[in-house]
Structures are given as C-alpha cells and as structure tokens.
Amino acid sequence: MIDLLLRGARVIDPANGVDRVADLGVDAGRIHSIGAEVKARRVIDLAGAIVAPGFIDMHVHCYEWVTNFGLPADAAGIHSGATTIVDQGSTGAWTLGGFKAFIADPAKTDVRAFTSINLAGALQGGMQGTTLHNPGMVDVPALLAIAAEHPRLVRGIKCHCESGSQSHWGIEVLLKAVEAGRAGDLPLYIHTGELFPVDEANRPQPNAVMAQIVPYLKPGDTLAHVYSCMPDGIMARHEEVPDWIFAAKEKGALFDLGHGINLAFDIARKMMAKGIYPDTLGSDVHADFGSYHDFSILNYSLLGGLNKLVALGMPLVEAIRALTATPARTLRDSSIGHLGVSARANITVLRDVPGSWTFTDTWKQELTVTSRLLPELVVMDGDPIIPDCMLLSDLMAPHERPRGITRSHDLPAGTRA
Numbered sequence: 001m002i003d004l005l006l007r008g009a010r011v012i013d014p015a016n017g018v019d020r021v022a023d024l025g026v027d028a029g030r031i032h033s034i035g036a037e038v039k040a041r042r043v044i045d046l047a048g049a050i051v052a053p054g055f056i057d058m059h060v061h062c063y064e065w066v067t068n069f070g071l072p073a074d075a076a077g078i079h080s081g082a083t084t085i086v087d088q089g090s091t092g093a094w095t096l097g098g099f100k101a102f103i104a105d106p107a108k109t110d111v112r113a114f115t116s117i118n119l120a121g122a123l124q125g126g127m128q129g130t131t132l133h134n135p136g137m138v139d140v141p142a143l144l145a146i147a148a149e150h151p152r153l154v155r156g157i158k159c160h161c162e163s164g165s166q167s168h169w170g171i172e173v174l175l176k177a178v179e180a181g182r183a184g185d186l187p188l189y190i191h192t193g194e195l196f197p198v199d200e201a202n203r204p205q206p207n208a209v210m211a212q213i214v215p216y217l218k219p220g221d222t223l224a225h226v227y228s229c230m231p232d233g234i235m236a237r238h239e240e241v242p243d244w245i246f247a248a249k250e251k252g253a254l255f256d257l258g259h260g261i262n263l264a265f266d267i268a269r270k271m272m273a274k275g276i277y278p279d280t281l282g283s284d285v286h287a288d289f290g291s292y293h294d295f296s297i298l299n300y301s302l303l304g305g306l307n308k309l310v311a312l313g314m315p316l317v318e319a320i321r322a323l324t325a326t327p328a329r330t331l332r333d334s335s336i337g338h339l340g341v342s343a344r345a346n347i348t349v350l351r352d353v354p355g356s357w358t359f360t361d362t363w364k365q366e367l368t369v370t371s372r373l374l375p376e377l378v379v380m381d382g383d384p385i386i387p388d389c390m391l392l393s394d395l396m397a398p399h400e401r402p403r404g405i406t407r408s409h410d411l412p413a414g415t416r417a
C-alpha cells in the first residue's frame with residue numbers, strides 16, 4: 001500500500017522520454033512507479049489532465065520586506081504551480097543569511113538562490129543601480145565563501161549586462177562575475193535590457209551591448225529575457241537574429257524567457273522562426289518597485305508564459321522540458337525535474353480548459369487562444385496541494401481560481417480582486 005496514486009492522466013516527463021497515459025505512484029515523498037498496478041491510501045482521479053514533474057521557475061524575486069519588490073515565496077512557488085523557485089539576485093553575501101532563515105527555510109516551496117555579484121543584493125530593484133551594483137560593492141572572495149557555506153541554497157551568481165552599468169563602469173562588474181563563476185564553478189544568470197540609470201554622455205550603442213559577452217560565457221551560463229523588446233536587449237533593434245546569439249548557443253549558453261514586463265510576441269515569433277526557443281521559462285515575477293508588499297500590478301506568471309509560448313508555436317513537450325529537465329540541470333540537482341523512480345515527488349498537474357482568452361504583451365499586441373493550460377494541483381514532496389493561483393492574473397479570471405479559496409494565505413486584503 002503506497003501513499004498516493006495520481007490516476008489516469010497524460011504523464012509528460014521529457015527527461016525520461018515519457019509521454020503516455022499512466023498512473024503515477026508516490027510513496028514516502030518520492031516517485032514510486034509509473035504505470036504499475038499498486039494500491040494506494042489516497043487516489044486522485046486525473047483523467048484528462050496532464051501530470052508533469054514539478055515546475056522550476058528559474059527567475060523570481062521573493063526576498064520580501066528586505067527588497068522592496070519581493071513576493072511571498074509560496075505565492076510565487078506552489079501557489080503559482082512551481083515546486084522549485086530560484087530567487088535571482090535579491091541576496092548578496094551580506095544578506096543571504098536572512099534569506100535562508102526567514103524565506104527559504106520556512107517556505108513549503110523548494111527555494112534556491114542565484115546570489116548577486118554585489119554584496120547587498122538588489123535591495124531596491126534597478127533604481128539604486130549605481131549605488132548598489134558598482135564595482136566597489138563587489139567582493140568575490142566573500143561571495144565564494146557564502147556560496148561554499150550554503151551549497152544547496154546558492155546555485156549560481158546573478159549579474160547584469162545592460163546599458164546603465166556599461167555607461168558607468170563598462171563591463172568591470174560583469175567580468176568580476178565571470179571570474180567568480182569560474183573560480184566557484186557556479187553558473188551565471190545574466191540580466192539583459194536597460195535597468196540601471198544611464199549616464200547619457202556614455203550611453204553605449206544599443207545593438208552593441210550584448211555581442212561583447214560571447215567570449216566570457218561558459219557552458220551552462222544563462223542569458224535572461226530572450227524575447228525582450230528592450231533596445232539594448234538580446235534581439236535589440238536588429239532586423240535579423242544577430243550572429244552572436246548562435247555563437248553563444250554554440251558555447252553552451254542557455255536562454256531564459258525571463259518573462260517579466262518586456263516580453264514582445266513579434267520578437268518571439270521572429271526568433272522562433274530561426275529556431276531560437278527559450279531553454280528555461282523563468283517568470284521574473286516580482287512585486288511593484290517602490291512600495292513594499294504591493295502585488296496589484298503583477299500581470300504575468302510562469303504558467304502564463306507557458307501558455308503564451310505554446311500559443312506562439314513552442315511544442316508543449318519542449319515547453320515542459322524548459323520548466324523541468326533543463327532548469328534541474330542548471331541547478332545540478334538530479335532529484336528534481338523528472339519523474340524517475342525515487343525522484344522527489346514534486347509534481348505539477350495541468351488541465352487544458354477550453355474557452356477563448358486573450359493575452360497581451362508589452363506593446364499591447366494580442367494573442368487569442370481557444371484553450372488554456374490551468375494548474376489543478378501540485379504535489380510537494382508527496383503532499384498534494386491545491387494552488388490558490390492568486391498571482392496568475394494574466395492566465396485566469398478571479399472566479400476561475402480553485403473553489404473555496406478567496407484570498408491567499410498572506411496577501412493583504414484589497415491588493416487583488
């Protein structure tokens with residue numbers, strides 16, 4: 001007799017080449033079996049649903065109250081359909097201890113961090129960029145020491161390649177991150193697109209901001225915001241997909257969706273037409289810059305990103321790979337990202353719900369679909385949880401949230417419909 005049986009769903013596990021209707025058995029917090037005849041203490045009938053390895057969001061901001069744009073970890077994690085979330089750069093060597101004690105350890109969600117190359121982390125979003133992220137705020141030995149002290153939590157380094165930093169100090173800080181990544185054997189996650197205040201006298205030529213990065217990339221480093229509309233972003237203002245992108249892929253670099261506020265559907269279409277798909281589907285979910293604990297303007301999500309990319313033409317199995325197997329490889333954790341026997345029983349369950357829905361991008365371009373993949377259940381270390389979906393405003397109407405939940409565990413009343 002095992003603990004739990006998820007019965008009759010289409011099981012999609014790209015890491016193991018599985019895509020078939022099967023029963024999935026869970027016992028003692030681990031995957032027990034796929035397709036075996038087993039008796040379970042609890043059976044959940046999921047006929048018509050999709051069962052996938054627990055989704056991994058490579059890009060969230062969840063250092064609530066210390067940064068001015070952090071979300072509650074479980075709201076961004078299990079309650080948004082992700083069983084593992086990776087905070088990108090909210091922490092630095094000075095602030096990681098608090099993140100572990102007050103955010104990562106108490107969360108039900110599996111929370112990891114890419115720690116900022118600067119000592120403090122991104123306390124004030126991009127707004128204090130020149131104060132917080134200047135070369136004087138970098139201490140490579142301190143970063144490597146904290147990463148060595150917390151190897152399960154710190155899985156990489158967050159840094160930036162954008163116009164503001166380059167107008168002030170060139171790529172000096174980026175090169176420090178490259179040095180730290182090589183010395184500590186840690187992957188980099190590199191933000192792209194103007195973020196910090198720009199010294200206009202030294203503004204770099206937008207189409208040239210990114211190409212210079214290629215010589216410094218190592219296999220497994222990630223470039224964020226692949227379909228961003230920012231003038232200095234990955235596609236920038238090039239008419240054709242620039243050669244440096246293919247050179248970066250050739251070197252083993254990965255591209256993250258980094259959905260956020262700058263996603264442009266026409267740039268996505270142009271790049272997909274040349275075979276450039278995101279390797280991972282990070283959401284970049286964060287609260288409003290400038291007022292603590294305000295989620296009212298958040299209008300994109302991990303699962304919204306999944307639905308948008310599938311509608312734009314990314315094959316579903318590849319999109320699920322980008323939410324599971326590939327980010328697990330970046331995190332170098334073989335216990336997550338797949339449904340092989342004895343993997344952690346972290347599972348995301350989706351259901352394709354028919355009905356018209358229109359997504360919009362940064363430029364208010366519309367993308368209308370005839371059905372959506374909505375989260376029905378997550379299983380976290382064997383424990384089934386109905387996600388409250390409070391942060392999925394790009395994907396679901398308030399009345400579509402699971403019945404019985406009127407407000408999230410910790411969202412203040414009145415900030416959401």
Ligand SMILES: [Zn+2]
Pocket residue numbers: 059060061088284
């Ligand atoms: Zn971000």
